[in-house]
Amino acid sequence: MSRYDPAATEPRWQAAWDAAGTFRATRDTSRPKYYVLEMFPYPSGRIHIGHVRNYTMGDVIARYRRATGHAVLHPMGWDAFGMPAENAAIERGGHPADWTYGNIADMREQMKPLGFSIDWSREFATCDVEYYGQQQRLFLDMLDAGLVYRKAATVNWDPVDMTVLANEQVIEGKGWRSGAPVERRELTQWFFRISDFSDELLEAIDGLDGWPDKVKLMQRNWIGRSRGLQLNFSLTEEVHGHDRIEVFSTRPDTIRGATFVAISPDHPIAKALERESEEVKAFCAECRRLGTSEEALETAPKLGHDTGLRARYPFDTNFELPVYIANFVLMDYGTGAIFGVPAHDQRDLDFARKYELPVIETFEAVDDPAPVADVAFVPPKDQTVRYTRALSGPEIQTANEAIEAAIAFCEEHGVGQGVTRFRLRDWGLSRQRYWGCPIPVVHCETCGVVPERRENLPVELPYDVSFDQPGNPLDRHPTWSRTACPKCGAEARRETDTMDTFVDSSWYYARFTSPRAETPTEAEDAGYWMNVDQYIGGIEHAILHLLYSRFFARAMHATGHLPASAIEPFDALFTQGMVTHEIYQTRDAQGRPVYHLPEDVEDGRLKASGETVEVIPSAKMSKSKKNVVDPADIIREHGADTARWFVLSDSPPERDVEWTAAGAEAAHRHLARVHRMAAELAAAPDAAPDDALERATHKAIRDVTLGIDSFGFNAAIARLYEFTATISRADAAPGAKRCALKVLAQLMSPMTPHLAEEVWSMLGGRGLVADAPWPVADEALLVEETVTLPIQVNGKRRSEIVVARDADRAEVEAMTLADDAVQKALAGSAPKKLIVVPGRIVNVVV
RNA sequence: GCCCGCGUGGUGGAAUGGUAGACACCGGGGACUUAAAAUCCCCUGGCUUCGGCCGUGCCGGUUCGAAUCCGGCCGCGGGCACCA
Numbered sequence: 001m002s003r004y005d006p007a008a009t010e011p012r013w014q015a016a017w018d019a020a021g022t023f024r025a026t027r028d029t030s031r032p033k034y035y036v037l038e039m040f041p042y043p044s045g046r047i048h049i050g051h052v053r054n055y056t057m058g059d060v061i062a063r064y065r066r067a068t069g070h071a072v073l074h075p076m077g078w079d080a081f082g083m084p085a086e087n088a089a090i091e092r093g094g095h096p097a098d099w100t101y102g103n104i105a106d107m108r109e110q111m112k113p114l115g116f117s118i119d120w121s122r123e124f125a126t127c128d129v130e131y132y133g134q135q136q137r138l139f140l141d142m143l144d145a146g147l148v149y150r151k152a153a154t155v156n157w158d159p160v161d162m163t164v165l166a167n168e169q170v171i172e173g174k175g176w177r178s179g180a181p182v183e184r185r186e187l188t189q190w191f192f193r194i195s196d197f198s199d200e201l202l203e204a205i206d207g208l209d210g211w212p213d214k215v216k217l218m219q220r221n222w223i224g225r226s227r228g229l230q231l232n233f234s235l236t237e238e239v240h241g242h243d244r245i246e247v248f249s250t251r252p253d254t255i256r257g258a259t260f261v262a263i264s265p266d267h268p269i270a271k272a273l274e275r276e277s278e279e280v281k282a283f284c285a286e287c288r289r290l291g292t293s294e295e296a297l298e299t300a301p302k303l304g305h306d307t308g309l310r311a312r313y314p315f316d317t318n319f320e321l322p323v324y325i326a327n328f329v330l331m332d333y334g335t336g337a338i339f340g341v342p343a344h345d346q347r348d349l350d351f352a353r354k355y356e357l358p359v360i361e362t363f364e365a366v367d368d369p370a371p372v373a374d375v376a377f378v379p380p381k382d383q384t385v386r387y388t389r390a391l392s393g394p395e396i397q398t399a400n401e402a403i404e405a406a407i408a409f410c411e412e413h414g415v416g417q418g419v420t421r422f423r424l425r426d427w428g429l430s431r432q433r434y435w436g437c438p439i440p441v442v443h444c445e446t447c448g449v450v451p452e453r454r455e456n457l458p459v460e461l462p463y464d465v466s467f468d469q470p471g472n473p474l475d476r477h478p479t480w481s482r483t484a485c486p487k488c489g490a491e492a493r494r495e496t497d498t499m500d501t502f503v504d505s506s507w508y509y510a511r512f513t514s515p516r517a518e519t520p521t522e523a524e525d526a527g528y529w530m531n532v533d534q535y536i537g538g539i540e541h542a543i544l545h546l547l548y549s550r551f552f553a554r555a556m557h558a559t560g561h562l563p564a565s566a567i568e569p570f571d572a573l574f575t576q577g578m579v580t581h582e583i584y585q586t587r588d589a590q591g592r593p594v595y596h597l598p599e600d601v602e603d604g605r606l607k608a609s610g611e612t613v614e615v616i617p618s619a620k621m622s623k624s625k626k627n628v629v630d631p632a633d634i635i636r637e638h639g640a641d642t643a644r645w646f647v648l649s650d651s652p653p654e655r656d657v658e659w660t661a662a663g664a665e666a667a668h669r670h671l672a673r674v675h676r677m678a679a680e681l682a683a684a685p686d687a688a689p690d691d692a693l694e695r696a697t698h699k700a701i702r703d704v705t706l707g708i709d710s711f712g713f714n715a716a717i718a719r720l721y722e723f724t725a726t727i728s729r730a731d732a733a734p735g736a737k738r739c740a741l742k743v744l745a746q747l748m749s750p751m752t753p754h755l756a757e758e759v760w761s762m763l764g765g766r767g768l769v770a771d772a773p774w775p776v777a778d779e780a781l782l783v784e785e786t787v788t789l790p791i792q793v794n795g796k797r798r799s800e801i802v803v804a805r806d807a808d809r810a811e812v813e814a815m816t817l818a819d820d821a822v823q824k825a826l827a828g829s830a831p832k833k834l835i836v837v838p839g840r841i842v843n844v845v846v
Numbered sequence: 847g848c849c850c851g852c853g854u855g856g857u858g859g860a861a862u863g864g865u866a867g868a869c870a871c872c873g874g875g876g877a878c879u880u881a882a883a884a885u886c887c888c889c890u891g892g893c894u895u896c897g898g899c900c901g902u903g904c905c906g907g908u909u910c911g912a913a914u915c916c917g918g919c920c921g922c923g924g925g926c927a928c929c930a
Contacts, residue, residue, distance in 0.1 A: 039930095042929090042930050044930095079930070082930065083928085083929070083930085084929085084930085156928075164928075165928075166928040166929065167926095167927085167928055167929080168928075168929045169929090214850055217849085217850065218849065218850050218851095218924095218925075221848090221850080222849080222925090222926085222927090292927090293927085293928090294847095294848085294926050294927075295847080295848090295926055298847040299847050299848095302847095328847090424927090428928080430928095431928065432928095433928090500928070501928095501929090501930070502927095502928095505930085538924090538930095539850085539851080539923095539924055539925085540924060540925070540930085541925095541930085542850075542924080542925070543849090543925060543926080543927085544925085544926090544927065545930085547927095649858090649869085650858045650859065650869090650871085651858060651859065652860095655859090656852095656923085657859095660857080660858075660871070660872095662857095662871055662872070663857095663870075663871060666870065669884095670870090673885090676885090714858095714859075714860085714870095715868090715869085717870090718860075718868065718869035718870075719868095719869085720869095721869055721870070722868085722869070728886095788865090789865090790865040791865090792864080792865080792910085792911070794911085795909095795910065796911095797865050800865075832910090833910060834910095835910050835911080837864060837911095840865095841864040841865075841911085843911060844910090845910050845911095
């Protein structure tokens with residue numbers, strides 16, 4: 001009898017699929033299409049078990065949709081530009097291109113043995129010149145359409161390495177390599193006008209029915225539409241031509257509690273003051289050392305500097321407010337200036353206590369007029385409060401009402417106007433780095449910034465660069481940036497900035513529909529395949545990548561590269577959890593942790609020394625913690641199907657799953673059992689169907705189908721375990737069991753495709769199971785004649801009754817009251833209430 | 847700091863207003879075997895005076911009924927615009 005031998009059978013079936021071209025995506029207007037896409041990986045060089053889970057989920061959907069008669073597009077590519085390649089070049093020598101393409105080759109070789117139903121003929125990497133050349137074309141089209149512009153923006157500047165740093169490279173305000181305190185520096189940068197689409201991107205979220213609510217909520221909050229008041233505070237004296245400060249506030253109802261005005265260190269007035277005061281200059285420099293990330297700004301201790309300027313309160317010009325420069329006011333949001341209301345904002349209160357500024361309440365709780373002490377009074381805006389210093393409106397009102405009243409009042413008196421603002425800022429795409437898509441523009445002394453001619457595209461990255469000193473090698477390249485002005489022909493300089501890698505990943509989904517086209521997309525292909533029916537990826541991309549992609553789809557429509565129907569490119573989104581693993585650690589002589597690989601640990605001890613290890617449960621896999629498992633090892637030991645089955649089995653897909661060796665072995669045992677059953681039943685002669693087994697089979701078809709449809713892969717697998725046990729234990733003719741097992745093979749085929757093919761062929765299935773239509777459950781076989789109802793007394797389960805499926809209420813009530821446990825609980829008296837939920841439960845209230 | 851999640855047996859989890867713990871791991875017992883492995887079968891939340899009682903991070907609320915809904919807290923994770 002043949003044994004389950006995935007090492008031999010898995011490559012054989014992969015070869016069979018390849019030979020038959022089973023997974024090649026072809027346009028077929030006679031069938032519904034289905035585009036399933038997993039977020040493409042960064043080519044780090046090794047696939048990890050998280051990739052296995054992500055791509056297995058997509059593969060289950062892809063194979064299932066093929067079986068339900070769809071023309072499926074399931075492509076794969078590489079998000080191949082980015083900093084790690086440059087870091088590798090700096091640290092280990094070599095070239096980013098060689099490193100990246102080497103990694104891609106390695107990862108492809110690690111991925112293929114997993115047997116994913118991918119159309120590999122469509123593969124591309126974003127660093128392929130064929131791809132980024134088309135991206136340059138898109139950029140020029142967007143430039144023509146007015147969707148791109150240049151403005152000054154702040155970056156993290158390392159004053160020692162003389163280079164721009166990513167936020168990731170700023171550690172506690174210092175450059176990661178030089179250790180020098182980071183400064184904020186202004187550079188002229190390219191921007192996409194994503195904020196022109198703020199309203200549109202916000203409103204369209206309502207139509208994203210296939211997206212998780214949490215992601216939609218995160219996007220709404222990120223776009224952050226808010227209504228507020230914009231008004232001017234006049235200054236008591238003019239500074240460098242500024243006689244007023246424009247502020248924006250979402251809480252104009254609290255303006256009579258304002259006790260200070262604060263401006264950003266990057267505000268024009270702050271910059272003007274900096275020129276004349278060493279003290280202000282020092283303070284602003286201090287603020288700029290925080291870098292550019294919002295997190296760093298928000299978590300830093302709140303600091304202010306009293307400028308000595310005084311702002312007049314708009315409604316009582318005798319009342320003056322001090323003007324501070326504060327490190328927590330962002331120049332990018334609103335007007336870069338705020339008024340502080342310590343009574344009703346915790347940050348303002350902390351600031352007021354620190355600088356001994358007054359605290360003035362404008363409203364209080366209706367039932368508790370206690371003054372503000374250490375905690376600002378910030379009730380929900382729809383709660384009714386008592387205004388003691390309202391700007392307008394009745395004494396008792398909600399904040400929402402008071403805000404509108406205040407805006408109306410200010411507009412009436414001409415001191416300000418209601419405005420709608422968005423938190424969303426324009427997308428800065430310039431990067432001062434080598435390994436990215438060159439921005440195809442030329443700087444000419446006479447013509448200024450000139451787009452490269454389309455016939456000169458692609459603007460190709462030069463290969464001969466060096467990474468022996470910090471900064472952008474394109475800047476230092478002796479000849480690359482020397483070119484002729486596309487307009488006047490004079491000698492000019494190429495832009496040496498490259499594009500943010502988010503640009504690369506904002507349209508790859510569209511490129512997959514015609515990856516070799518001479519234009520970014522091809523209308524017929526894009527029209528047929530778009531949208532992505534199911535997109536799958538990590539929750540870490542919930543905001544930026546998905547928002548940028550939504551913007552890009554609109555921009556591509558505006559420039560004629562996508563149909564109007566594709567402006568929301570992802571019909572459905574699924575965010576999967578991580579794969580975690582225990583961490584094994586011991587401690588060295590100094591008490592510092594030392595980490596150990598899972599394969600070096602057995603029964604809580606190190607295999608080598610017998611030393612007991614500390615076990616830290618369920619942590620994200622990371623190389624530094626050594627809690628990683630290599631998919632290649634799993635495949636070698638158990639086969640691809642075991643890895644696929646296990647990553648889907650134990651945990652709901654949106655949650656994290658913990659990899660355990662014992663769990664993987666159990667998965668393997670189960671697959672071996674199915675194979676063994678197939679071997680035993682392969683020769684069974686045909687037999688009449690067994691009624692109980694038929695019912696179980698159709699119940700399994702229904703449940704597994706429902707499970708796959710609803711991303712309940714773990715639930716589908718639980719039902720498959722049960723169905724396997726049912727077949728194994730059934731008291732039925734071997735021929736009947738063989739038929740049931742064939743259905744099991746089909747139901748397992750999206751998860752364990754190689755085993756399914758093997759079993760299918762052993763049992764005499766025709767052709768490939770990958771080509772067999774998905775089984776359909778017979779409703780007539782799913783109807784149960786009787787139903788068991790639990791009986792509760794006061795909400796606690798005490799008994800149960802078995803009733804006919806269609807039993808009426810009176811019948812159920814009579815049986816309930818006749819029940820021994822109910823009789824005992826009632827002790828002769830009548831129930832207070834009798835709740836019958838048909839088909840579900842009965843509750844007797846005594 | 848701000849925004850978004852998550853928290854259930856020894857372990858991963860099931861149940862999204864209706865029997866808490868499906869399915870699986872670990873553990874225990876048994877069958878088969880000269881023996882072991884493999885395989886198959888059974889048991890497995892805690893406590894119990896064997897009547898039951900307790901139990902879904904903690905505190906409170908809504909409901910005939912709450913893991914599920916609401917409010918507050920604690921812990922963990924994701925994002926915060928130059929990591930991808």
